[in-house]
Each structure stands twice: as structure tokens, then as C-alpha cells.
Amino acid sequence: MADRLRADNQHLQSIAFRxxxxxxxxxxxxxxxxxxxxxxxxxxxxIFAVLFIDLDSFKPVNDTYGHRSGDFMLTVLADRLVGAVRGTDTVALVGGDEFVVILSELADPRDAAALCEKIRDTIAQPVVLPQGEVAVSCSIGISLYPEHGTDTITLLENADAAMYAAKADNRYGYRFFKPDMKKT
Structure with missing residues (x-):
């Protein structure tokens, strides 16, 4: 009975938090x-970093190849993201094609930039769909604790603002948060 309760609890946790x-x-x-x-x-x-990652031009994948292919692509890219970071880091899907990564315990802010380059290159590798190979790029915003915020809302908002700045600059890039990026 205890094993069944434990299994049920794990299942509920999975539904609630995954x-x-x-x-x-x-x-x-x-x-x-x-x-x-x-x-x-x-x-x-x-210090640690929060990365807000948005897939560039993902909507045409769904529109051209269908939602099933888009979903498959998201699962492949999610696996790639998990493989690109350390086991102590957190990777989350927070929107249709938006991910957040918490890079814990950084020795230097430049480590976040190096990881963004790795993530960017990993995401850019083509995904094989039934209809053929498809590639997307990503734009990444970085906020650092405590420099860019000391609470969850501020860190996420600032990483999001930096991501929009990266997207506006050239896509397929990353930017560290700067106060002038804040939406007014």
C-alpha cells in the first residue's frame, strides 16, 4: 500500500511540476x-544566471509541417538543451517555444556567455522531421544574480528584456541585461 501511495504521489508531482x-x-x-x-x-x-531562450522562426515550423512535427521538434530541442547544461542546472519550458535555464553557481559571468554560445550552436543543428531537415535559431537573454536582480520576478523579467534585445539586434544571438532594455 505504501508503495502505491508513493507512486501516486510521484505521478501527481510529475503532473503538477513537469x-x-x-x-x-x-x-x-x-x-x-x-x-x-x-x-x-x-x-x-x-552568482548565477537566468537565461531566457526564444526559438526564432518556430511558428513557420508549425504552420508548414503541422503541430505534430512542431511538438516533435520541441522535444528534440528540449533534450538538446538538457544535454548542453550541467546536471545541477534547471531547464524549463515556460511557453510555446520559450525556455528558461538557471545556471547555478557560476565562477564568472563569462561562463554564462560561453554556455549561450554552446546552446545557440546546439539549437541550430537541424532536426530530422518526416518532411525533411529543419533548423531554427534562438535568441537568448541573460540576467545575473545579484547584479540584475535579487528576486524571481526581476530576474525573469530582465532576462526576458535582454532576450528581446537579442532578437531585435540580429536573432541568433545573446545579450546580457542592461537597465536601458527595460520596457516602459
């Missing part, structure tokens, strides 16, 4: 993990 398509962390669990990361960084005097 994206049903990709199995990635969802927004609710992301916010909890981000809160925990803030507490951990405060105690240890560490």
Missing part, C-alpha cells in the same frame, strides 16, 4: 527552483 510534452520543469517548479537558487546564492555569496 511539462507534459517535454518532461521539462514547468513554470511553477521553475519559480520554486529559482527561489531556492536565490537563497543558496545569498548564503554562499555566489
Amino acid at each position: 511539462d507534459s510534452l517535454t518532461g521539462l520543469t514547468n513554470r511553477a517548479l521553475l519559480e520554486d527552483r529559482l527561489t531556492q537558487e536565490i537563497r543558496h546564492a545569498e548564503r554562499g555569496g555566489r
